[in-house]
Amino acid sequence: MKIIGITGGIGSGKTTVCQIFETLGIPIYQADERAKYLMQNDKELIKKIIALFGSEAYNQGVLNRPFIAKTIFSDPKKTEQINALVHPAVGKDFKKWQSSQDAPYVIKEAALIIESNSYKQLDFLINVFASIETRIQRVQKRDPQRSLEEINGIIDKQVSEESRNELSDVIINNNGDQLLIPQVLSIHNQLIN
Template sequence: MLKIGITGGIGTGKSFVSKIFKSMGIAFYDADKEAKDIMVKSDIIRKGLINEFGSETYGEDGALNRKWLADKVFKDPEKLELLNGIVHPVVIQDALDWTEKQRGAYSLKEAALLYESGSYKSLDYTILVAASLDLRLKRVMKRDHVSKEEVLDRMSRQMPEEEKKGYADFIIVNDEVTPLLPQVLAIHRKLLEI
């Protein structure tokens, strides 16, 4: 079975495009959602995070103190890299284990940091969902009720879209003009042929 990754910067609509593939019966792994669960369940991650960031990382009930951790790492690139170095390998392995259990022509893994984390290296092909900066800003500001500056700050922590295009095997344009379904179906047919 082929292992396919799908990604895109914040506000490109990668989750929406992923839902189209999922509605066609494609096995689907949401790396960002799974990472949230794994950060609570994995003893390796728990020990690593407590070692690096302190016992405040988890509450007395065992829940991850997400806001506290986010405040600690998102303004400090070195701490963010440290966090990702603890979490990403475990999530990448979980996705590989999940893929081994799937059946069909291909499975799809959605991850916001597919290229940044290096997890694209364990995949056969990748799909990038792309949209203009203005459209991405508008979408995220409306969805998350945040300022333009806050969205730009989030975007600054992701690989630029132009750089991602150099890694992508397929690109889906989500500009609210070009129909999505024909693009998804064309990629689906190519993957079935492979």
């Protein structure tokens, strides 16, 4: 079974592209959502997060997202440290999930596929491209509580579009000037043949 990765910067439209693949019967593993789940439910990971951030990392058993976000936003070393805890847990969870799937290929969707080096375990990588301006507008519409400074901070922490394009096997243009469905169908046909 082939493992296909879908990546792209914040607001590029990864989720929309995955929904199209899902309608074609392709199982989707959403790494970012699973990471949130594991940070809340994996006892071993929770212990490691508390050891890294202190007891303030959880409020009455619930992950203190604002505290974690504020801490890693101001300390890049903490970002690396939490990623070093979460990425292996997600990798293990993905392998377990993948073994229960029955399809010609599965998709692993993650914003940080390249940053985490997990692209090296993929058979094929798709980058969903949209201009920074388009991405910022989408994120502001989707998450109105996020400031422009916060959005730009996330963009700055993500790998460059050039690097994503260079490492990808195919690029889906989601800038709004090309239809998505024909692009996805073309890739799907390529992957099953």
